[in-house]
Amino acid sequence: MSALYRRVAFIGLGLIASSMAHAIRRAGLAESMTGTARSPETRKTAREMRLVDEVFETAAETVQGADLVVICAPVGAMEDIAREIAPHLAEGATVTDVGSVKQAVIAAVDPHLPAHVHFIPGHPLAGTEHSGPRSGFAELFHNRWCILTPLEGHDPAALDQLTSLWRGMGANVDLMDAPHHDLVLAVTSHTPHLIAYTMVGVADDLRRVTDSEVIKYSAAGFRDFTRIAASDPTMWRDVFLTNKEATLEILGRFTEELFALQRAIRRGDGAHLHAYFTRTRAIRRGIIEAGQDTDAPDFGRIKS
Ligand code: NAP
Numbered sequence: 001m002s003a004l005y006r007r008v009a010f011i012g013l014g015l016i017a018s019s020m021a022h023a024i025r026r027a028g029l030a031e032s033m034t035g036t037a038r039s040p041e042t043r044k045t046a047r048e049m050r051l052v053d054e055v056f057e058t059a060a061e062t063v064q065g066a067d068l069v070v071i072c073a074p075v076g077a078m079e080d081i082a083r084e085i086a087p088h089l090a091e092g093a094t095v096t097d098v099g100s101v102k103q104a105v106i107a108a109v110d111p112h113l114p115a116h117v118h119f120i121p122g123h124p125l126a127g128t129e130h131s132g133p134r135s136g137f138a139e140l141f142h143n144r145w146c147i148l149t150p151l152e153g154h155d156p157a158a159l160d161q162l163t164s165l166w167r168g169m170g171a172n173v174d175l176m177d178a179p180h181h182d183l184v185l186a187v188t189s190h191t192p193h194l195i196a197y198t199m200v201g202v203a204d205d206l207r208r209v210t211d212s213e214v215i216k217y218s219a220a221g222f223r224d225f226t227r228i229a230a231s232d233p234t235m236w237r238d239v240f241l242t243n244k245e246a247t248l249e250i251l252g253r254f255t256e257e258l259f260a261l262q263r264a265i266r267r268g269d270g271a272h273l274h275a276y277f278t279r280t281r282a283i284r285r286g287i288i289e290a291g292q293d294t295d296a297p298d299f300g301r302i303k304s
Contacts, residue, residue: 003031004165009066010035011059011081012073013046015127016098018136020070021051023169026138036062037133038073046133060088068165071097071109075238079108086112094118094158100185100235102149102178104242110151118158122148123181124171125189129230142170143291149178186246190239191254194247196228197236219298 008030010017017035024030033052036059037043047055056062063069063085071078078097089095095117099105102121113119126144128135146166150159163173176184203214203222218226240247264272287293294300 003028004161004168005030005066005068007031007066008033008068008070009063010052011062011069011071011085012077013037013042013051013055013133014072014131015135015140016124017070017072018046018051018133019126019138019140020072020098020136020169022136022138023141024165027168029165029168030068034062034066038077042133049133051133051136059084063088063090063093065090067093068162069093069095071095071099074234075099075101075105075108075242076234078105079112082109082112086114089114089117091116092118094120094162096120096122096148096162098122098124100189100239101243102147102181106149106151106178118155120148120150120154120159120162121178122146122162122166123185124166126171127231129227129232131232131235139170141166144171145174146171147174147176147181149176149181182243183246183249186243186250190243190247191250193228193231193236194240194251195254196225199225200229224299 008024010021010033013021013035014037021033021035024033032054034054034056035046035052036056037046043055043057046052059081067090069085069089071081073081078099082095085095095109095113096119097105097109099121100123102123105121106119109121110119124141124144124146126140126146128140148159148162148166166173199222203209214222261273261276263269264276288295
């Protein structure tokens with residue numbers, strides 16, 4: 001594929017940025033890439049890895065001459081970053097981000113950007129529980145969705161170009177408005193993470209089950225909670241601080257359903273439990289049919 005951008009600048013060089021850098025380089029989607037991160041250690045690692053062509057000390061230097069700027073830092077850091085880069089952005093550049101919430105990012109970033117750039121917020125629905133520049137890999141976005149939430153009055157050509165970039169990295173692209181994005185993600189990602197954090201916390205508190213038993217028998221379901229609950233604490237703190245309304249709404253529904261299941265268990269209402277689990281099984285089948293997970297037993301961990 002021919003290059004879509006002359007110079008792509010990454011602010012933040014963790015899992016998402018490093019995966020993008022690998023995917024962009026592999027597919028030849030940019031002529032050059034620059035990057036920066038908060039700590040000297042991450043910048044040093046990125047230089048050693050030759051993750052991008054040039055690593056700078058500051059975000060201001062990193063964005064100079066870039067026709068695409070990707071903010072890949074935690075959501076809570078984005079406002080300061082936008083303020084810092086704003087005076088240094090090239091005329092006609094596109095600014096995007098990969099933050100897990102969209103309304104709060106738009107409120108934090110958009111007011112600081114000059115009128116001569118195109119701001120197109122984005123969120124790739126792909127990740128692992130690992131962080132940092134060494135955790136990225138080119139296939140991360142392959143057959144995953146990337147949601148773009150363009151603002152009113154956006155530039156269609158800039159949106160097309162960014163869409164092509166995500167497609168070039170193997171992703172499917174959907175457009176949504178930011179409030180809907182935040183609600184969808186509260187259901188599919190944010191609340192499930194909170195539940196996983198809680199379950200792992202409960203197991204840790206429950207002194208009648210020893211730590212070694214929890215670890216030994218974790219394949220019975222708990223292991224998948226622990227993987228999710230190992231996700232980056234900064235990122236997830238920011239998600240709940242910034243997607244408050246939608247998460248609270250879904251959590252409210254969740255606790256109601258949980259109470260209904262609790263009552264069914266107490267009353268021995270097997271029909272309720274069976275009907276509920278039949279419905280949820282069908283949802284799992286839908287996910288597999290949509291190619292978003294493997295049908296292999298135990299998520300493919302069992303080698304046949
Ligand atoms: P990560 O691996 O922890 O990387 C975050 C990067 O941001 C690090 O390089 C960090 O620098 C840098 N950073 C933090 N504050 C900064 C600042 N003020 N200025 C410049 N750089 C700064 O995180 P990630 O998983 O790539 O997540 C990045 C973004 O992607 C987040 O907004 C998250 O919501 C979103 N996202 C994550 C996932 C996921 O599953 N992980 C999925 C989709 C979207 P240091 O290393 O020096 O601290």
